[in-house]
Amino acid sequence: MEKQPYRILLIEPNIEVAGAILKWLQDKAVVTHIVHSADAKAKAGLTAWDVVITDINSPEVNDLDITLIVKKSNPNTSVLIVTEHKKVDFIISAMQNHADGLLFKPLGEKEFVAKILKLAQDSRTRRFEGKKIILAIGAHPDDVEVGCAGALAKHRAEGDSLNILTLSPGEQGGSAATRKKESQKAAKLQDAHLFLGNFIDTEISHAFTTIQFIEKIVRQVQPTHVYTHSFHDNHQDHRNTYHATITACREVPNLYCYLSPSSTVDFKPNIFINIDDFIEIKLLVIEAFSSQCNTRPYLEPDLIRATARYWGRFCNYHLAEPMEVAKGHS
Template identity: 40%
Template sequence: MTTPYHVLVVEDDPDVAEFVKLVLIKRAGMVVQMANNANLAFELLQQHEFDALITDIEMPGASGLDLVARVRQLRPQLPIVVMTAHASVDYAVTALRHAADEFLTKPIASAYLAARMTALAERGRADRIAAAGQVILAIGAHPDDVEIGVGGLLAAHRAGGDSIVILTMSRGDRGGDPNDRQHESLASADLLDARLFLEDLVDTKIGPADPTVSIIERVVAEVAPSIVYTHSSHDRHQDHRAVHQATTVATRRVPTVACYQSPSATVDYQPNRFVPIDGFTDAKMALLACFASQSDVRAYLEPDFVLATARYWSRFGGGRSCEPLEVIRDTSGIGQVGTPSRRVAAPLPGLV
């Protein structure tokens, strides 16, 4: 399910504003924000992300064309439609010279309005996502799972301009106070500037079907990731195996899915990609240091253990430190960190 497009409508006539709003909501299924003047509209554009903008030309104070000129400086790629009751060549030429994408004259047929705004909003969202880099979703059964498995790689993605999302299926109450572990998860996500989804499934009793699958599907639909990292099936912990199974079902349309190594991984864990994290080991250690409630009771969180593990895997992937992955699907390119103009200086992963 695609997240509804978010559109800003700028119109000072209440009747026209209500018509446009209803058409976009009822016919196009959009989320609509309203503004009755250009200044309010510009404030909203500074505070929120929109997929498209539609504005009247003639309004009290600043005109719609004034608004378009300001928006082009703030959001160069945002699709803009201008509308007016005065159908004239001069108005259309002026609007297009102000870099509007389309000029509409009132009255506007509802079907045409819905179709054009849908097409423009689709383009606007695609451009915005491309400009922002990839969305990376890391899924773990418990707090600290993803940081142990791919903490260095997530830090590299973030440095390259990618957006990081962490989905943790339980609060890990079998391993400590769930409130402490929640705060630790939030602190780690904050270091990564990541969005955190912290669910409350029962620790040690997570299942491979619903509600686990539905939770992952909901997050995937909301954030639209291009790469997903999750647990391997080769793991002694039942929660890890269950999350792996649920993820493979719920992410079937995600271009790239790969499995990281957990401390409970078995000897059957067979990575086929080794991603160098040189330059990001300190960032990984800072993430793991957030989980203070675990560091005294989990030997695998000891710094020398973590660093030695990364050093070992570098024998296959180059550099001095690597994180291993079992790649089960890859069409977008693990290791291609950030948009082309913002690649970090991390070597591309090697294949064996």
């Protein structure tokens, strides 16, 4: 799988210094350069960075402020302070604020680049150590949410990252534009990144084009765990999504198949995920698909809850989502 480039925030008002750093890192990372104090504070609070390089000392914000902002937002992000201050009290303050590194001007390219690459890798190691990257795949809007929104909410509560891939806009079930908006709303409620395909509803195949499309998302996301449809399903789109996923996710160590309203009696789950604390979130997420809720009995809240209650008989009578384990290593 392709390794995603490091994402670096450079806070450097000195254009000459910034130009040198941008040149040094141009083939090694995606660098966002910020000059102004207000922008620095706003961008530093985002969680997307592998490394934040800070060299700012204004009345509004300084390097120590930036370090605090970054570490409060995401303790795993590495912070490198570039400075001319070699005073002991400044160095101690930087350490107390949990800066990951200090480099003093003038900068040398070799030392600087080596430091940045190490800090970036350290950041990623911390971020993904013990965390899971989830990719939930469905043929149509609301398939993922009906099948595993409780499990996804549980993952999110544990700090895992969520990604949803919906292959078709679901135009056979209503307005494609409306269903797209509903999918986006549901993804936002789940704090998930949404990928929308444009395969024709009812005509999804498990041919190379579908496999290749899913593979592209897998390379981008690099999931540790995948949820998808079961083979034991009456809907051809669901079965073909299963087949394409199995091939496209051949290198992913954990793959689970969720229940859908069209699952057959041959659906035989062997794990049952306790969603006691997440059933209300699941119901809220499903409500986002308002164009479907009034016409699809399987989206009615009492049936969603009753289904979870039924499968809970295999989970010490908790509310549960059933899964077939296609493969599992963690």
